[in-house]
Amino acid sequence: AQKVTQAQTEISVVEKEDVTLDCVYETRDTTYYLFWYKQPPSGELVFLIRRNSFDEQNEISGRYSWNFQKSTSSFNFTITASQVVDSAVYFCALSEAVRDDKIIFGKGTRLHILP
């Protein structure tokens, strides 16, 4: 069965520090998609990135970077030089694309960036 684990419930760092959010997933399929979302205090989820299971290339977008490793079933998210505006809850999610459109989320990591 598909499962997403975000072991870090809450993290606090001082502004300008780097921070990594962990995501470990379980799936029976060889074809699947992984996602990261940000939920600011307003409540609406904001899509950050999608990665398919055949593309292990790491990705960088500004201060954000993602490290996908199939060998450890992990899809970690790093924020470099964190800012107060990065404070939010971050969710990792998994979809087994071939099977159906179901998308399963982890429990989220609440990130506090302290000024």
Add this chain to the structure above:
Amino acid sequence: DGGITQSPKYLFRKEGQNVTLSCEQNLNHDAMYWYRQDPGQGLRLIYYSQIVNDFQKGDIAEGYSVSREKKESFPLTVTSAQKNPTAFYLCASSIGGSKLNTEAFFGQGTRLTVV
């Protein structure tokens, strides 16, 4: 503007009453989803629909019902059988079709309080 609209943003109901949460999308997406969010629990899937007139139970479907009579609409009814209905409810949609699985786009959510 294209997007997902959930209404109302806040909803209050008396215990024992059924209540229906609205979700409309104009993105021409096939797949739609309902999630429930409780503190510390992340997003849990209630129901999802991959196509009109079809839907599947998620992980916590008991006490809820849905319909998908139109592609753009996926209302969720919280019935009196749901023991702890007070929560934040999020609706989402994706292109779906299990062919080109993409990210889900979310509405702003409905916060339901049952008193």
